[in-house]
Amino acid sequence: MQIAIVLFEHCTALDAVGPYEVLSRVPDATVHMTGAGRTVVRTDTGRLGLQVDTTYAEIPEPDIVVVPGGFGQRVHREGSELHEWLLEADRRTTWTTSVCTGSLVLASAGLLAGRRATSHWLARADLAEYGALPSDERVVVDGKYVTAAGVSAGMDMALTLVARACGVELAQTIQLGIEYDPQPPYETGSPDRVPGWAVELLTSARSLFV
């Protein structure tokens, strides 16, 4: 099984690395960190470089594609090399997936038209501009398209994907391997359950994510 995790300049690190940590533990799967060129790209907060090992042209037929978000996705929504590769690759994938605002890349390619999908909470409504049906679930599976909510949701998405693609027992074993028994210190991971000031602050900083 060939898995392509896309990297581009100013992607969000955890959008890519959360799924990586899960998917790179699937036996008989090979994960390729794939991008426009074999170089180091800087993540959106600027202080980490991730190595692109393979170019899009080198991975023409991945079984699974993962597209991360981050404000860097803005330049990939149309006419980009990523868009072109994605449209071609999607013809043969078994699963086409995204984390956070990566779903805007899929949607703007027309891949989510008429499908339920999610994104970072700050960007979820934008999916409708491309004909997708925004959902507030954390992981949305519609046919072979699997989209995750913001940033940290990529781990929940990847485990869901492993269960579907390889069986529940493998997903459960990987979850134990990475000790994914989350205990966030606060209940503030969703805009429904936080003080208004936090939502307002982040809405004013929307361009950091979308």
Add this chain to the structure above:
Amino acid sequence: MQIAIVLFEHCTALDAVGPYEVLSRVPDATVHMTGAGRTVVRTDTGRLGLQVDTTYAEIPEPDIVVVPGGFGQRVHREGSELHEWLLEADRRTTWTTSVCTGSLVLASAGLLAGRRATSHWLARADLAEYGALPSDERVVVDGKYVTAAGVSAGMDMALTLVARACGVELAQTIQLGIEYDPQPPYETGSPDRVPGWAVELLTSARSLFV
């Protein structure tokens, strides 16, 4: 505030990138991905390269240190450049922290003697060999030493750290920014709540982590 996140060959990607995603969003903090040399290191599952931007010598006085785990930590437990830097840096840090088996590096340097600490569930008991007091909490704070359980626990650790170092409101805002409202698909993130076969399987693959 200067934050050094350590990278070394065969570290676990999420151990470093989980805290990175949280800590790189702290205003007025600068995160340095720090290692033995300015090069790309490969993570433990081999399919991702992370860029070391600064050498240990360039960051002699970090306020916060984060040491990840992964089987690559085995060679850093004594007489290593990492150990030497860590012992020196720790004299002035406000927080010295670890994720997963990174705590074995701290412990083997003598920094956790007589202190409560945690690690990946497969390695927790090993802490006692170095005089630390193993705890099964997900995040353990003992003085300025903060240790996290396996892999994914680094996010819980980093948010706990931000709350202590910078205030609860910032931690809550960052948690909302990365939409950390985890919904793992299974209850198998802890060895206490999984079928015996999963624990046995991972115990037989212990060298992947410890």
